[in-house]
Amino acid sequence: xxxxxxxxxxxxxxxxxxxxxxxxxxxxxxRTVDVAIADEDKALLALTEMDPQLVNQGTRNRIQISxxxxxxxxxxQGVGSRSEYVxxxxxxxTNQGTQTVYVESEFTETDGQSGISPGFYVATTDDLLxxxxxxxxxxxxxxAAVGSYLDVSDVNVDYDDELSVSREFNFDATITAEEEEPSxxxxxxxxxxxxxxxxxxxxx
Amino acid sequence: xxxxSILAGAGLLVGxxxxxxxxxxxxxxxxxRSISIxxxxxxxxxxxxxxxxxxxxxxxxxxxxxxxxxxxxxxDSEGDFDGAGVSPFASTTLEEVFPVENQGTQDVEVSxxxxxxxxxxxxxxxxxxVPGQSGRLNLxxxxxxxxxxxxxxxxxxxxxxxxxxxxxxxxxxxxxxxxGSGLEVTIIADAEEVDGS
Amino acid sequence: xxxxxxxxxxxGLVAxxxxxxxxxxxxxxxxxRDFAVxxxxxxxxxxxxxxxxxxxxxxxxLSEGDTDRVPETPEQNRPFSLIDEDTGRIDIAVTxxxxxxxxxxxxxxxxxxxxxxxxxxxxxxxxxxxxxGNPDVVEVSTSNGNALDDDENPVExxxxxxxxxxLTFDTSGIGPDDAIADTITIHGTDPNxxxxx
Numbered sequence: 253x254x255x256x257x258x259x260x261x262x263x264x265x266x267x268x269x270x271x272x273x274x275x276x277x278x279x280x281x282x283r284t285v286d287v288a289i290a291d292e293d294k295a296l297l298a299l300t301e302m303d304p305q306l307v308n309q310g311t312r313n314r315i316q317i318s319x320x321x322x323x324x325x326x327x328x329q330g331v332g333s334r335s336e337y338v339x340x341x342x343x344x345x346t347n348q349g350t351q352t353v354y355v356e357s358e359f360t361e362t363d364g365q366s367g368i369s370p371g372f373y374v375a376t377t378d379d380l381l382x383x384x385x386x387x388x389x390x391x392x393x394x395x396a397a398v399g400s401y402l403d404v405s406d407v408n409v410d411y412d413d414e415l416s417v418s419r420e421f422n423f424d425a426t427i428t429a430e431e432e433e434p435s436x437x438x439x440x441x442x443x444x445x446x447x448x449x450x451x452x453x454x455x456x
Numbered sequence: 457x458x459x460x461s462i463l464a465g466a467g468l469l470v471g472x473x474x475x476x477x478x479x480x481x482x483x484x485x486x487x488x489r490s491i492s493i494x495x496x497x498x499x500x501x502x503x504x505x506x507x508x509x510x511x512x513x514x515x516x517x518x519x520x521x522x523x524x525x526x527x528x529x530x531x532d533s534e535g536d537f538d539g540a541g542v543s544p545f546a547s548t549t550l551e552e553v554f555p556v557e558n559q560g561t562q563d564v565e566v567s568x569x570x571x572x573x574x575x576x577x578x579x580x581x582x583x584x585x586v587p588g589q590s591g592r593l594n595l596x597x598x599x600x601x602x603x604x605x606x607x608x609x610x611x612x613x614x615x616x617x618x619x620x621x622x623x624x625x626x627x628x629x630x631x632x633x634x635x636g637s638g639l640e641v642t643i644i645a646d647a648e649e650v651d652g653s
Numbered sequence: 654x655x656x657x658x659x660x661x662x663x664x665g666l667v668a669x670x671x672x673x674x675x676x677x678x679x680x681x682x683x684x685x686r687d688f689a690v691x692x693x694x695x696x697x698x699x700x701x702x703x704x705x706x707x708x709x710x711x712x713x714x715l716s717e718g719d720t721d722r723v724p725e726t727p728e729q730n731r732p733f734s735l736i737d738e739d740t741g742r743i744d745i746a747v748t749x750x751x752x753x754x755x756x757x758x759x760x761x762x763x764x765x766x767x768x769x770x771x772x773x774x775x776x777x778x779x780x781x782x783x784x785x786g787n788p789d790v791v792e793v794s795t796s797n798g799n800a801l802d803d804d805e806n807p808v809e810x811x812x813x814x815x816x817x818x819x820l821t822f823d824t825s826g827i828g829p830d831d832a833i834a835d836t837i838t839i840h841g842t843d844p845n846x847x848x849x850x
Contacts (some may be wrong), residue, residue, distance in 0.1 A: 278564075278646040279503045286638030287579070287618055288530040289626050290541030296529070297543055297682040305769065311623065312544040320691040323699070326813040328767030330691030332698030333742060340846065348539035351513045351680055359688065368690055376563065376847050402690060409741035410693040413713040416697060417741070423688040431680035514680060546684035621685075 259410050264279055280346075291408040297353065297429045300344040307343050316426070317400065320418075326406070326432040330418055333407040338378045345429075347390040353429040355390060356383035356437070362422045367407040370423060372398050375444030389447055396442035497523025503564075503645045504557035504611075512552040512613065526638075527553060527616065542618045546624060549617040551584050551592075556643070557611035564645040565605045565614070567597040572633055573641070575599040578619035579633055581641065583612040597644070605650055694741025700772075700841055701765035702743040704734040709760040709796055709817045734762040745837060747820065752829060756822045759796060764839060765815040772841030773807035776818070779836045786832040792821040793837075809844060 278279045290304045290314040293300045299315050301307040308316045319339065321329035331337045347353055357372045371381030378401050380386040390396050433439070439447045498520065499506035505525045507515040516535035521526050521583040529550075531540040542548040558564055569580055575596055582592040593604050595614070604612045620626050633639050695702040703711045713830040734745045740767040752755050766772055780786020795846060796817040801808055810816055827833065 254849070277562075277648055278644060279501075279538075280644045281498070281501075281503055281505070282640055282642045283505075283524065283526055284638045285641055286530050286636075287527070287616070287629070287634055288541030288620075289544050289620050289629055290531075290539060292544055293614075294540040295543040295546075295682075296539030296541070296548065297684075298539065299543075299684070299686075303476070308804065312626075314545050314686070316687045316689075318667045318687075318691075324767075324769035324812070326767045326769065327765075328693075328699035329697045330693035330699070332695055332700055333692055333740070334594040335698075335700070337699070340843075346538075346770070348537060349680070350516045350535070350537050353680070353682075367506070368692070370688060370690070400688075401585050404690075404692060406740070406742075407692045408739055409692055411694040411696060411736045411738045411741045417694065418697075419692040421690045421692065423690075424685045424689040427684050427686060429682045430700075430844075447643065511794055543682055546682055548682045550680050 256304070294348075294351040296347075297426070298344075298346040298348050300346060300395075302341045302344050303339070306339060306400070317342060319400070319402070320420075329416070331402055331404055333382040333404050333409060335402075335404050337402045337404065338399060339401075340376055340378075340398045340399040343398050344387070344395050345398060346395040347392050347426075347429075350392055351431045352389060352391045353431060354433055355396070355427065355429045357428070358383050358426045359423045360426065362424055363420075365419075365421055367405050367419070368421045369379060369403040369405075370424070370425070371400055371401045371403075372427075373444075374398060374440050374442065377440060377444035380438060380440065383437075387434045389439050389441050391407045394442050430434070469598060498525045499523070502558075502560045503566075503643065504559045505554055505643070506557070507554040509611075510552070510555050510613070512554065514550050514553045514615070518554045525554065528638075538637050539570045542620060543622070544620050545622070547617070547619050547621060549551050549615070551615035552613040553615050554613070555585075555611040556583070556614050556645075558606040558645065560600060560645070560647070561582070562647040563605055563607045564647050565603050565650050566595065566643065566645050567603040568595045568641045568643050569597045570639060570641040572639055578621075578625040578629060579639075580617045582615055582617065584615055585611075585613040587612070603608075655719050662716075679808070695736055695743045696741075697767075699766075699768040700839065701767045702734075702839065703763045703765060704732060704736065704743065705763045706816055707760060709763075711763055733758065747822070750822050750824055750833075752824050752827055754822075754824050756824070757819065758822070759817075759819045761818050761820050763815050763817045764810065766810045766812050766841065768841075769812050770845070771809055771811045773844045774801065774810050774816070774839065774841050775804045775807040776801045776840070777838050778802065778834045779838065780832055780834045780838050782799045782832060784832060786834055787827055788834040790822055790824055790833050792823070792825055794819050794821065804840070807840075807842070811842070 260413050290445055291316060301315060306317055306319060312317055345355060359370045371384060373381055374388045374396050378399060381401060382388055388396055407419055409419050474521050507518040515642050517527055517529050519526055519534055529541055531624055556566055573596060575598055581595045581605040583595055586593055587610050606612060706712045731746060733747060734743055736743050745762060747758060764774060778788045778791040780788050794800050795808060796819050799808050
C-alpha cells in the first residue's frame, strides 16, 4: 500500500484579472531600473557650447563660461568697469526630455567680491533676465540660445603703463529647469518673445 | 470484499496504484484537484504597474518588456525622448514615471529594496500623489520617514531622483548602482506592515 | 529677489521625520556652472578708451601738469583726458571754456574696438548731478567730422580699429556758474546682431 499524505486544501486566488477571495499578504516584484549619466550636451536637459571663445567644455562636456583675454587677438582682455556688456548666444539649452520646462538662473559670487551683477537672457532679449524678470519656456525638441549680460559697477582696476592688471570675478551660475510654470515671472519662448497663458511661440 | 471507490466531487481522482479502500477509517487519501496559476503583465497584476495608465508625460522613461515594467533612461531606451541620460554635475528629479496601484483587497504598504542601494546613495526612488500625504516619500526600505500605504483601488506615482553633482557620485552611479545591466529593485507591497491588518 | 523652490537633495539629506520632501517641483534639473569674468582698466578692455596727444596719437598715461604733450589752454593745467591710475577709468575734463562762444577741441580721446566684432558707436553726454545741466552744449564727432552723438546714425567701428573723438562746445547763454555735463556714455552695438553666425 502506498502511503498518501493528506493534502491540505489550498485556497488560491485565480490570477488573470479576476480577483478571488484571497487578499494577498505581500507581493514582491523585482524590476530593473537603468539610468545613464550622459554628457552635458546629450542629456535630457542638454547644455551646448555656442560661443567657443567664451565657453569651454570640460569633463563630460560640462560647460564653463569665461569672459577674458581668450576672446580674440585685438588686445581686449576683459570688460571695462562702470559698463554694461551683453554677449548673445553664449550657450544653448536643448530640451531632450518629455515635458516643457521653465528655465531660470541665479548667480552666486564664489570669491566674496561684489562689483558685477551678471544675468542670462534668451536670444536678443537682454532686458529681461532669467530668474529675475523672466523664465524661458523650452518645449521638448526645442533649443534656446542663452546670452550673458553683465552690469559692471565701479570696479577699480589699477592702471600702470607697464603692467597688465585684471580683477577676476567668479560665480556659480545655477541653472534650473522645472516643469512647474512660475507665477511671478514673464514667460519667453526660445526666440525671446513673450508667451501668454501657456501658449508656445513658434517652434524653431 | 467489494471494492468501493470514494467519489469526492468533480475532478476527483481516486488515489491510484491499487490503494485498498476499506469500509471504514482510511489510512490515507490523496485527492488531486485542478489549480490555475497565471501571471499577469504588470498592467494587470495585483500590484499594478502600468506606465500607460494616467498618461504621465514622464512615462516615456518606463518601458514594458514582455509585460514586465522597467525604468530606462539610457541611449537604448525606446521612450519618446532624445536625451541619452541625465545631466552630469547636476541634480535631476523626475516625478510621476508610472503609477503603483493596489489591485488586491487589503491596504498595503509599499517599499523597495535593492542589494545595491542604500539611503545615502545618489539615487532615490520616491512616491508622490500618496493618498493622504503631500510631497514625496522615499520608497527605500531603511530610509528615514514612512513608506506609502495604499488601499485597494488606490495608487501613488513612482518617481526618481539622481544626484550627479560630483565625479565620485557619477562613478558610484555608473559602476556600483547601475553597473552591468542596471539596478535590480524589488517592489514590495505588504499587507502585514499596515497597522491593524 | 526671485523666489526659489526647494530642490530635492539626495545623499542623506532626504527628509527626516516621515513626510514631505521637496516643495512641489515635479520635474527639475538643477546644474551649477562656473562663470568667470575679468574686469580690466580702460586701456585693456574690449571697449578701450585712451588719451591722445595734440596730433591724435595715443599716449601712455598722462599726469596732471603734463603740458608738453597735450592740447590745452593756459587755464587748464591738466590733459583733456587721462586714465585714473587708481580706478583704471578715463576721466575727461574741459574746464576753461569761454562763455557765449563756440569752441572746438580736437583729439580729446580715442575709442578702440578691442573686441571681436564691429560695433556701431554713438556717444551721449548727460548731466546726472543736482539741478539742471546743459548737456546740449556739447557735440561729439569723430576727427573725420562724422557726428557721433546721433543714436540713429551711429558710426561703425571695425574690430581692431579705433577712432579719435573731437568735442565742440556751444556755450551761448551759458556762464561760469552753469553746470554743463558730468557724464559721457559710449555705446557700441554689433550691427549684425541677431543674424546667424
